[in-house]
Amino acid sequence: MNKHSISRRALVKSSVFGILAVSIPSITYAKSIYDFNNTNNAKDNLSNRYPAIDDAIVNEVVGKSHFDLDRVKELVDKRPELSRATWDWGFGDWESAIGAASHVGRRDIIAYLLSKGAKANIFTFATLGAYDTVKSMIEFYPGIQENYGPHGISLLQHATVGLRMKDKMTADQITNSEKLISYLEQLGNADGATFEELTEGKEKYLGDYKYGEGDNEGFSVKQNMRDMLTFGSLGNFGGALYKVKDHEFRYNKFPSVFISFQVENEQVISVTVKEPDLTLVAKKV
Known part of the structure; x- marks a missing residue:
């Protein structure tokens, strides 16, 4: 085999790869142009705060987290980031989806949101009757028991509502919840400030x-x-x-x-x- 035949084969081989090297990016680029032209039609439906998630969706996730597990799953399954959704109901009354589920005692919604990445805090742990956890948090930072959750709902109220689904709780869960409630009551300041009662007028x-x-x-x-x-x-x-x-x-x-x-x-x-x-x-x- 002479050097001319080698050079010819090398030339043919390099030409083939050269064609591929030019063609493949060109095909990919052409496809990206096609996709761009087609998918960009959705821009008319973007919210005015895009790329922030639409306020209406955030509002619904937090609102439904008070009572509607099925709808929460529909929204969060396809976008797990919504498990951390937070909404201001007015004057800085910030409430997260898991905060909503916590203050109404929906253990099932809490468990689902946690599985999707929600962030639990002392109020969620109080609802779940996590006696050792809540007690250690208070001992680490005395006075934290006086803080309010969403809507001005106290830590003690969260612990109390944690027994709402008592018929679906284990004996140990019930015992821990009752133990936590007793502990918070003994502290004397875990139920927030006292206000005048408005009974008439x-x-x-x-x-x-x-x-x-x-x-x-x-x-x-x-x-x-x-x-x-x-x-x-x-x-x-x-x-x-x-x-x-x-x-x-x-x-x-x-x-x-x-x-x-x-x-x-x-x-x-x-x-x-x-x-x-x-x-x-x-x-x-």
């Missing part, structure tokens, strides 16, 4: 209040299933109002949000919302 506060001409520029004061006054966006239920003194309340026990009602001749005429950087007056309509 709630009706005068109920109704809608407007601070502007827009359809959504206002608040509604309603009465919830626990017979408490709530303060929310116009037409909606919201956080609970805790009485501080006559006609003055704290929103969900928050230290920086005050709701006060102005009264004339026993009739409520307006409400004032005071936040650190805002004072807003809305007239009753």
Whole structure:
């Protein structure tokens, strides 16, 4: 075999690979252009905060985590990141999906969310009756038992609601929950601050209040299933109002949000919302 035949074979071989080297990227590139043109049609459906997940989906995950395991699974199975979803219900009332399941005692939803990557905290552990865990956290950081969970719900309340699914709990789980409740009660400060009880005259506060001409520029004061006054966006239920003194309340026990009602001749005429950087007056309509 002479050197000319070797060179010819080498030339043919290199030419074949050269064609492949050019062709394969070209085919791939052409396909990517095709895919781009087709998949980009979805851009019209993107939320205004994209690439952040659509607010409506986040709101639904947190909301459904209070009671609807099947729907939570539908949403989270295809996007496990939603197991860590968090929503602000108003004035900084941040609630996570697992926080929602925790304060209503839904152990089944808690277990599912944890399996998908949710972040448990002391309130979740209290709901689960994790006596040793909660006790060690309090001993490590004394005073943490006084902190509130979502909606101003106390640590003791989380532990108590942990027995909601008692018929599906083991004997050891029940024992640990009861042991934790007893421990928190003995601490004396795990149920939060005490507020005045509003037993009469709630009706005068109920109704809608407007601070502007827009359809959504206002608040509604309603009465919830626990017979408490709530303060929310116009037409909606919201956080609970805790009485501080006559006609003055704290929103969900928050230290920086005050709701006060102005009264004339026993009739409520307006409400004032005071936040650190805002004072807003809305007239009753």
